[in-house]
Structures are given as structure tokens and as C-alpha cells.
Amino acid sequence: MTPIRKRRFIVRLTVLAILACFVLIACWQLLGEGKASKVEAGQQTPDFMLKDLQTGQEFKLSEKRGKGVIVNFWATYCEPCKQEMPLFEKASHTYENKDVIFAAVNVDESSVVIERFLDLYNLSFPILLDNGQVMEAYGVDALPATFFISADGTVSRTVYGPLETERLEEYVDEIVP
Amino acid sequence: MQKCSICKHENNLDSERCHNCGNVLIEKLDMRYEGADRRSQQRTQTIIDKIWRFFASVRNGMYILLLVLLITAIGTILPQRAYIPIGRTPQEFYESEYGVFGSLYLDLGFDQLYSSWWYMTLLGLLGASILIASIDRFFPLYRALKLQPVKRKKHFLIRQVYVRYKEISNQERLLKQIRGRGYRIRQNGEDYLAEKNRFARWGPYVNHIGLLLVLLAAFLRLFPYFYQDEFVWIRDGETAVVPDTDQSLFIKNEQFSVDTYENDDPKFEAAIEQEGRSIPKSFSTDIIVYKAEDHIAGETPDLDVLNQMTVSVNHPGKAAGFTIYQSGYQLNEFSSLTLRTENEEGVTADFKIDTENPQADYELDNGLQAKLVDYYPDYQLDGDKIITATKFPRNPGFVFDISEDNHTERLFIAIDEAVSKTGTNNYSVRAVDYDTHNVTGLSVKRDLTLPVFLLGGLIFMIGLIQGLYWQHRRIWLQRQADGSYLIAGHTNKHTSSFEREMDRIFDICDKGESS
Numbered sequence: 001m002t003p004i005r006k007r008r009f010i011v012r013l014t015v016l017a018i019l020a021c022f023v024l025i026a027c028w029q030l031l032g033e034g035k036a037s038k039v040e041a042g043q044q045t046p047d048f049m050l051k052d053l054q055t056g057q058e059f060k061l062s063e064k065r066g067k068g069v070i071v072n073f074w075a076t077y078c079e080p081c082k083q084e085m086p087l088f089e090k091a092s093h094t095y096e097n098k099d100v101i102f103a104a105v106n107v108d109e110s111s112v113v114i115e116r117f118l119d120l121y122n123l124s125f126p127i128l129l130d131n132g133q134v135m136e137a138y139g140v141d142a143l144p145a146t147f148f149i150s151a152d153g154t155v156s157r158t159v160y161g162p163l164e165t166e167r168l169e170e171y172v173d174e175i176v177p
Numbered sequence: 178m179q180k181c182s183i184c185k186h187e188n189n190l191d192s193e194r195c196h197n198c199g200n201v202l203i204e205k206l207d208m209r210y211e212g213a214d215r216r217s218q219q220r221t222q223t224i225i226d227k228i229w230r231f232f233a234s235v236r237n238g239m240y241i242l243l244l245v246l247l248i249t250a251i252g253t254i255l256p257q258r259a260y261i262p263i264g265r266t267p268q269e270f271y272e273s274e275y276g277v278f279g280s281l282y283l284d285l286g287f288d289q290l291y292s293s294w295w296y297m298t299l300l301g302l303l304g305a306s307i308l309i310a311s312i313d314r315f316f317p318l319y320r321a322l323k324l325q326p327v328k329r330k331k332h333f334l335i336r337q338v339y340v341r342y343k344e345i346s347n348q349e350r351l352l353k354q355i356r357g358r359g360y361r362i363r364q365n366g367e368d369y370l371a372e373k374n375r376f377a378r379w380g381p382y383v384n385h386i387g388l389l390l391v392l393l394a395a396f397l398r399l400f401p402y403f404y405q406d407e408f409v410w411i412r413d414g415e416t417a418v419v420p421d422t423d424q425s426l427f428i429k430n431e432q433f434s435v436d437t438y439e440n441d442d443p444k445f446e447a448a449i450e451q452e453g454r455s456i457p458k459s460f461s462t463d464i465i466v467y468k469a470e471d472h473i474a475g476e477t478p479d480l481d482v483l484n485q486m487t488v489s490v491n492h493p494g495k496a497a498g499f500t501i502y503q504s505g506y507q508l509n510e511f512s513s514l515t516l517r518t519e520n521e522e523g524v525t526a527d528f529k530i531d532t533e534n535p536q537a538d539y540e541l542d543n544g545l546q547a548k549l550v551d552y553y554p555d556y557q558l559d560g561d562k563i564i565t566a567t568k569f570p571r572n573p574g575f576v577f578d579i580s581e582d583n584h585t586e587r588l589f590i591a592i593d594e595a596v597s598k599t600g601t602n603n604y605s606v607r608a609v610d611y612d613t614h615n616v617t618g619l620s621v622k623r624d625l626t627l628p629v630f631l632l633g634g635l636i637f638m639i640g641l642i643q644g645l646y647w648q649h650r651r652i653w654l655q656r657q658a659d660g661s662y663l664i665a666g667h668t669n670k671h672t673s674s675f676e677r678e679m680d681r682i683f684d685i686c687d688k689g690e691s692s
Binding site for chain 2: 005009012014015016017019023025026027029030031033037046047048049050060062075077107108109110111112113116128129130132133134136137139
């Protein structure tokens with residue numbers, strides 16, 4: 001190649017490479033859009049601290065290290081939640097001795113409504129009352145949403161939307177310490 | 178030598194007509210790039226050259242542009258996913274509303290077209306085409322015009338749009354005329370080159386820089402640092418976290434208010450009556466914007482006041498790098514309900530229920546007891562069952578056990594009805610009063626790409642004007658062996674106006690000589 005051709009080749013290569021970078025970065029950014037605010041498997045979980053309606057105590061997630069934690073976001077008026085909650089109740093007893101905790105974060109309904117629901121379904125695991133912040137931190141915009149958190153505080157699995165209930169035990173087994 | 182296209186007779190290169198058959202030989206020169214080959218048109222060697230050549234082609238650029246237009250148009254046929262009704266899944270919505278076409282639309286990804294990676298790739302290809310086609314043309318053209326000699330070959334001159342042979346007796350006068358029309362004249366020996374408005378040739382390239390800036394702005398919009406668009410609903414008196422701000426920004430709705438047109442306003446009376454309801458004139462919210470200290474989600478954070486202001490439609494407020502717009506409202510959620518009970522003796526007693534967090538038991542002055550059994554903040558009937566649609570007290574319904582001594586009656590009570598569920602009807606209960614609150618909808622936006630869009634648009638316009646309102650014109654005067662001049666002229670557009678200008682110049686010169 002003559003020097004001028006060589007220079008031309010380098011200029012063209014550089015321009016094309018820069019353009020390709022722009023397109024790749026744009027695609028990367030677009031494919032990751034919306035996920036940024038969502039919690040993904042493998043990530044460290046955002047910590048939270050909420051009051052447990054069952055005991056009146058504060059429930060702080062980071063204090064549960066060493067145990068597997070299932071965090072479920074729910075509301076009394078969410079239909080799939082009504083199917084999931086009794087299953088969680090059952091599973092919470094099955095896994096009681098295996099260091100797995102169930103915690104259900106409510107969207108901030110009034111206590112009368114929640115208590116009626118707890119009585120109806122006989123729920124005994126922690127029920128936490130959110131003020132909008134925890135849902136925001138976990139990027140939850142539709143109910144239900146369930147997070148399976150390993151003993152070291154990393155997310156093992158996220159389910160935005162209803163669970164495949166028959167696979168619940170399989171998912172919980174993944175986070176048994 | 179050049180061959181006549183009709184009789185195949187070989188003629189001299191500068192012959193205007195075929196010596197054999199008289200056919201006009203001279204084809205006008207394509208002067209767009211000074212008659213020179215663009216570099217990309219030269220023999221390609223490497224794959225890079227081939228890619229370069231693809232993007233350097235205006236025809237390919239046009240195909241890409243048409244494809245972008247077509248796809249952009251298809252994206253407007255059905256609503257984008259962001260605009261489908263809240264609470265419906267895309268799968269179900271597109272299929273039930275638009276059938277097979279809807280499902281196909283969804284499967285092909287048109288439901289989120291403008292934020293799809295492949296749409297962005299197409300825009301990238303368009304950008305590549307604009308940039309490379311410009312580079313490929315601008316630099317050779319710039320060099321050719323910068324280095325152009327005064328003396329040109331005869332066969333270059335006679336293939337220009339304006340060609341004349343003339344005797345010029347008063348050279349000074351002619352040059353003065355040409356100069357007077359804004360031309361700059363260079364001289365080499367007895368030959369002259371007059372040129373004006375060369376900058377008009379750069380118009381398209383300036384225009385392309387504007388386009389590229391617009392595409393760059395669209396690219397920057399993908400980054401939250403440059404562009405963020407959040408929305409929050411906040412009830413009167415409540416403080417809410419702004420999403421995607423790492424829980425650092427909170428807004429309190431102090432008071433939302435709507436101003437409606439007066440119903441007896443003589444100007445609008447008829448229109449309001451026709452509409453059948455009062456029409457909002459403007460609505461606004463008094464807000465306080467807070468910066469939150471680092472805290473764990475769920476914990477009540479320490480809040481520092483950043484700004485206290487009123488935002489109303491078209492009058493946004495600014496805080497923490499965001500612009501806060503008043504963009505929606507919901508009126509009249511119930512904040513409390515007052516119920517009046519009447520015992521068997523007809524003695525009444527009122528009690529007030531807080532809809533946000535109702536108390537469970539009420540002891541009443543007339544000896545009755547009310548026990549809240551169930552509460553539906555936003556009740557509706559689902560078959561014969563009562564359910565709540567949301568947690569918001571838009572249409573509260575209560576189930577109460579009203580008792581006195583040993584008798585208990587169960588009643589369902591809403592704002593406009595009271596239904597006994599036990600069949601007996603010893604006690605009357607009804608809603609007599611209520612308080613309401615409103616909900617404000619605020620858009621919290623940051624858009625640093627707007628200045629880039631604006632600059633891009635401005636440069637685009639400058640390029641357009643530069644290329645459209647001026648013409649690059651050149652006049653060559655070449656002295657022939659017999660002392661006469663070959664006059665050739667070139668303009669990059671508006672040939673007839675250029676020819677008129679030339680004719681006028683020579684007219685004036687000729688007249689000047691005769692007088």
C-alpha cells in the first residue's frame with residue numbers, strides 16, 4: 001500500500017470503528033433500560049428496614065444474613081397474591097428449621113384491611129408495611145413480585161409477576177444455607 | 178480524440194460539432210465534485226474500503242432513510258406499549274384489541290419500537306451514511322476548489338454551462354463590471370478567474386453536521402445523566418420518594434388546588450353549560466422538595482428542604498437539577514366519612530371514620546357499638562362478591578357489626594347506600610358527611626439534550642440557508658491565440674439567472690464601447 005492509501009485506510013477504519021462504538025453503546029444502553037432500576041439475580045440486595053405488623057418489631061434485611069430470605073411484595077386486592085400467600089404460609093413452616101425466612105411487604109394498606117386478610121388466610125410470617133420506598137428500591141411496579149435472597153445477601157432469583165407455584169420449593173431449596 | 182456517437186467519426190477533443198455529420202459533440206461536464214472521481218469510487222481493496230463505499234453512496238443513504246421513515250411510520254399504527262391501559266399485559270392487550278395483526282406487531286417488537294436496539298441501529302446506519310458520504314465528498318471538493326488554477330484546459334472550459342467567444346476591447350471595464358457584482362478576480366498571465374460565494378458549496382456539509390448533532394442528542398438521551406423522566410402521584414399532605422434518584426429526592430404535596438371557570442362567566446357560560454360540568458382553568462400544587470440524607474429504604478430519612486414552590490400547568494419549578502411539572506390530578510378521594518346511627522328508640526349518634534387507617538371499634542353515645550369487620554377502600558362488585566380494586570379510598574365501603582346488648586346486625590355501608598346483611602333492620606346507619614383530598618401528578622424531568630437538539634436544528638438551518646440562497650459562480654476568461662477571449666461560466670445552481678447576469682455584464686460593456 002502506498003502511504004496515502006495506508007493513511008486513508010487508517011482514517012476510514014477509525015471513523016467506522018467510532019461509529020460502531022456509538023451503535024454498540026446505544027444498543028447496550030437500550031437493552032439495559034428499565035433493568036437499571038430492577039433488582040437482578042446475582043446482585044447484592046438493597047437493604048431495607050420496615051415494621052413487622054405481626055410483632056411490632058423493626059425488620060431489617062441486613063440483620064438476616066446467614067439465613068435465606070424470601071421477600072414478597074403483595075396487596076390484599078391482588079388476585080395472584082391470594083393464591084401465593086397460603087403457599088408461603090405452608091412453606092414457611094416446612095422450612096422453619098432450615099434457616100429460611102419468609103417476609104411479605106405490603107403496599108401500605110390500612111391495618112384493618114391487612115388484619116382481616118391475615119385472619120382469613122391464617123398467616124404467621126412477618127408482614128411488613130412499606131411506605132413506597134422499598135418498592136421503589138426494588139423496582140417493583142406491578143404485584144406480586146418475589147425475591148429469593150441467599151444467606152450472603154445476594155439475590156438468587158427474582159420473579160416479577162405471579163410465581164409458578166409448583167416450582168416454589170425448588171426455588172426455596174436454592175437459598176437454603 | 179473523441180468519437181461521434183452517431184457516425185463514429187474521430188474528432189478533436191475541443192470540437193463542438195462533429196466535422197462529419199454536424200452532431201453536437203460536447204457533453205456538459207458534471208461539476209458537482211469538480212468533475213473529479215470521488216475517492217470511494219476508486220478501485221476498492223479491503224473490506225473496510227467496501228464498507229466505506231457502501232456508506233459513501235447517496236443512493237444507499239436514501240434507501241436507509243426510506244427504511245427509517247417506513248419503520249417509524251409503522252410504529253405509529255398501534256399504540257406503543259408505554260401507552261396501553263395500566264394493568265393490562267401487552268400480550269393480552271394487543272391480541273384482544275387488534276387480533277392477529279396485534280400479536281404480530283408485538284412479536285416483531287413494534288410495541289417498543291423507538292427504544293428497540295434495532296431501531297437505534299438503523300438510526301446509527303443513517304448517521305454513518307450522512308457522516309461518511311459527507312467526508313467522502315467534502316475533502317476532495319475542498320481541495321479541488323482551494324487548489325484550482327486560473328488557467329484551465331480548453332476542453333474543460335467548453336464543457337461548462339455558459340460558453341462564449343468574444344472580442345474584449347476594454348478589459349478594465351469588463352473586470353470592473355465583474356468585480357462590481359461581487360466576484361473576486363485572480364489573474365494568471367492574460368487569463369482570469371472570477372469567483373464568488375464559494376461558501377455556498379459548504380451548505381450541505383454544514384447541514385449534515387446539524388443532522389449529526391440531532392442524532393447525537395438522541396444518543397445522549399439514552400443516558401440517565403442527560404435525560405430522566407419520572408412521574409409521581411402524591412396525595413395532599415403526603416411526602417413521596419421520586420423514583421430512580423437513589424432515594425435522595427422527596428417531594429411533599431402541601432396543597433393541591435384546581436381553579437375552574439366561573440359558571441356565570443358571561444363569556445363562557447354557554448360553553449360550560451354545553452359541557453355540563455365545570456371546566457378547570459388551571460391547577461397547581463404547593464410543594465416542598467427535599468434532599469434525603471443517606472438512609473436504608475423504608476426508614477424515615479432526615480430531609481433537608483431544597484426548595485419550596487408552587488408548580489402549575491405551564492409554570493414548572495426547578496430543584497436539584499430537575500424540572501418539576503404539574504401534569505395530572507385526581508380529585509376527591511375520600512379522607513373521612515361521617516356515619517349517623519340511629520338506635521331503636523330513634524336516638525342518633527355520629528362517628529367519623531378515617532379512610533386512610535380506620536379504627537376497628539367505635540363506642541357511640543346512643544349506646545350502640547360499631548365494630549369494623551371489613552373495609553374496601555375502592556369497592557366494586559365482582560359477581561356477588563365485594564372486592565376492592567385499589568388501596569386508594571376512591572369509593573370506600575365498610576362492613577360494620579352494629580350491636581346493642583345482645584342484638585347484632587351486620588351492615589354494608591358506602592357513601593350512598595347501606596345494606597343489611599343479616600336481614601334485620603333495627604338500626605339505621607347512613608353516611609351524612611365526608612371530607613375529601615386530592616392527588617397531584619407531578620412529572621420530574623431532567624433533559625440536558627435539549628440544547629444539543631436546538632444547536633443541531635440551528636446549524637441545520639444555517640446549512641440549508643447557506644446552500645440555498647447563494648450560488649457558487651465562476652467565470653473563466655481565457656485568451657485565445659487570435660486575441661479574442663473564450664468566456665466560460667459555471668454556477669452550481671440557477672443556471673438561467675447566472676446566464677442573465679453574464680449577458681448583462683457583457684451588454685453593459687458592449688454599450689459602454691458604442692457610446
